[in-house]
Amino acid sequence: MSVQRAPRTGKRGPYAKTAATRQKIVDAALNVFATRGYHAGSLQDVADEVGMSQTSLLHHFKRKSDLLLAVLEQRDSSGVSRLGPMPFREMVLLQARANVDIAGLTQLYAVLSGESTTEGHPGRDYFTQRFERLREEYTGELEALRAAGKLRPGVDPAQAAASLIGLWDGVQLQRLYAPDTVDVAASLEAYLDLILLPE
Amino acid sequence: MSVQRAPRTGKRGPYAKTAATRQKIVDAALNVFATRGYHAGSLQDVADEVGMSQTSLLHHFKRKSDLLLAVLEQRDSSGVSRLGPMPFREMVLLQARANVDIAGLTQLYAVLSGESTTEGHPGRDYFTQRFERLREEYTGELEALRAAGKLRPGVDPAQAAASLIGLWDGVQLQRLYAPDTVDVAASLEAYLDLILLPE
């Protein structure tokens, strides 16, 4: 008689290489969405770039919108957030200079943040929350600087936070149209110099 | 014998109501492209909104890209540019407050300026030139202010021009996600107060 086995659950979990496959898909999707946008970029485009069939791609991400959310969420976790505490000014400038190097990332945000304002777009919630979170974070940093007497009098932290984020996105957008004319980090630095006190 | 007529040129020109029809199409297209984007917004959507067949629409605009360019060009000519000369600060704020009232216009620019960065997009040239022209215009205004001693020392006119335009677009984008939290004109006014000297 054979031993009584544990009841078959019918589950075994993903294979070893599945994580790597999903990662390759997300990387390709980032590239496709950044260069063509979400609606104009097709699942076939992504599958071609990965080198697999569109059907197999849909095995890993059931719907196209799932793929978009996976791209956006990954980019959040790969932030420069944890390099240890750092003064606000330096954090902003470091992040700005780092983003330039990541191919397609700034374009992804420029394309998707605009496209996602349209009705029913699967990225809408993400960007709504992202802007809200960023504004809160920057407002807090600026309030701390004001308490330390390092903020120029008359500057409203909440408004300056929205302005800084807007300046960042807006100048980055211009850079996509005229890469040699516009310097994102320099514009951010100049703005920070205006609202922060020296010393 | 009948009199010899002038040779038939075969041309008679558009009918009287054609101009009005084209205008209705452009208005509907602005609405569609603003709420759905260029790629996601279909000619059928525009035709439905006008109340005509898609085929008739294509009689007036041979290709979809022609329709987009017509929308963009019209919005240029309807600028607030000519209300007589006006100080730079007041011109920017007036324009900012005026844009809020034009339904869908800010959304059109937010959606299309992002989408148009993608490769082969028919709006790419338009936005490249629009940003270039705006930067030149604002740079000139700020240089004049500097010559008049009204610009804060250390502020670079070209960089401030790009920053002002970026701030404008970026904060407007945030406003589309959080209409009650963000005030475009107030952010612009605060920035202008930072770079311009009182008096």
Next chain:
DNA sequence: ACAAATTTCGAGTAGTCACTCTGATTTCGC
């Protein structure tokens, strides 16, 4: 009023889209 040109549109074309169904192939716990 006539006729030619403009405007309209029903019907169709070829293509693409996201997504499903079905079955083959690969992996891996046992």
Next chain:
DNA sequence: GCGAAATCAGAGTGACTACTCGAAATTTGT
């Protein structure tokens, strides 16, 4: 190595896309 589950993919689904064709309806100069 057996077998079930995970992975892959060929073939198709219906819906949508921009755009074309040919012909009917409308406008308008004469």
